[in-house]
Amino acid sequence: AGVIGVIVGLLLAQLIALRLRRLSVAAEGISHGDFETPLRYRFRDEFGLLAHNLDRMRRQLRRSFRRIEAERDRLQLLLERLHEGVLTIDQDLVVHFANTEARRILGGRLREGDALPEPWRGFDLRAFAQRLFDDRASVTQVHVTPDDQHAYGVTGIPSQPETDWALLVVDDLTEQE
Secondary structure: OHHHHHHHHHHHHHHHHHHHHHHHHHHHHHHOOOOOOOOOOOOOOHHHHHHHHHHHHHHHHHHHHHHHHHHHHHHHHHHHHOOOEEEEEEOOOEEEEEOHHHHHHOOOOOOOOOEOOOOOOOOOHHHHHHHHHOOOOOOEEEEEEEEOOEEEEEEEEOOOOOOOEEEEEEEEOOOOO
16 A cells, blocks of 8 residues: 555656646746747646646737737837938947938948948047937937038937937938038
């Protein structure tokens, strides 16, 4: 009877450990962004209830991330349609976003991960951008005329305490001037 009890106890312990490993793998998948794989639970015990709650959390996170992605896509579409050049940069002056107009004004093939260029002689855009990360930085506007045929307005919106990026808005003022 003792041997049978030990064997049954070991089998139950293995079953419990297997169910815990499955829950752990599912939670790890969710933490890495896998919101598509459903959790399967067969029993309505404590583990089944935990699996049910994890699966409900997975579905809610999937809905939330889809909403966030849709908002991001709408914002990106809006920024792409602006007549002003818009860039986001980090403290190392690496570009994280540049719309089509920003790429045109700043000279071409500017992509995410590129260093902020120096497109104009006589104006240090990188130094201007670096000042946006100072503790007491405020919104700054400058007028840049790199030559007789071009004029640009550059607005720098500083980094906020809760963000690690700053915003540059470049407006081509050539026609207006």
